[in-house]
Amino acid sequence: MTELCFNAFNRSAWFEVDPLLPEQIRAAGAAGFPLFGPDVFSITAHVEQGGSVEQLADELEESGVRCYEIAALMIGNDDVDAQAEQIASYAAVLRPEWVLTNVMAPVDDNVRDEFARCAAVLADVGARLAVEYLPWTPVPSAATAYDLVASVPDAGAGVLPDVWHHFRGPDTWAELDALPLDAIAYVQFSDALPMTSDDIVDETVSRRVFPGDGEFDLDTYCEHIRAKGFDGVVSIEVLNATMRDMDPGEFTRRAFAAADRYWG
Secondary structure: EEEEEEEOHOHHHHHHHOHHHHHHHHHHHHHOOOOOOOOOHHHHHHHOOOOOOHHHHHHHHHHEEEEEEEEEEEOOOOOHHHHHHHHHHHHHOOOOOOOEEEEOOOOOOHHHHHHHHHHHHHOOOOOEEEEEEEOOOOOOHHHHHHHHHOOOOHOOOEEOOOOOHHHHHHOHHHHHHHOHHHHHHOEEOEEEEEEEEEEEEEEHHHEEEOOOOOOOOHHHHHHHHOOOOOEEEEEEEEHHHHOOOOOOOHHHHHEEEEEEEEHH
């Protein structure tokens, strides 16, 4: 049975806003989300403001919500081992199943070694790497993400299809259909307004909308994913600059209602 996860990145400290993680957790639970996905930048900001990771774990338990994912590990960056250790320290308390992972350097033996090392660090706290393919990176497609995961089999990693990157990236339905079901970690879901610039990074972090409010053919996407037999977790990641300061309660209610039309 498909479960919905609320991805909290729209209010990430990465955007230089107060992430309000405790409020977001409570709002996610009240909206009906059983799962929650914070990011490392916001967890760090919460701690630096005097909070604690244990407080977030308590908020999750009291709200009836489970941490499912943490974003993001950046493979190919100089500080990747330090990143993995920091995320592992958070994961030891929050107990996510997956750590969203992006690959920022061409895949070679060094990147595979980094991938394996980070996977081992996260495995010690019960988490696995979910490789999100991004059209502007060296891993731009479902096939390149799967090739990496398959080339490091002992890592136990999975591929993270994001509907935004499918429609804005190089993949066709054939590439999505070719991705094996057992390679999928989970799915990220949103919609998007028509592009107004060639700045694909700004478009992805600033101009997504709630499912059904944009131009993506989400019904067909869901048909292709379900045709594999997928009934796992769908993470709702709506990134929109104009909604970044929206009341967390309103934002999560709208996110859940919109996603539930496709996955409920």
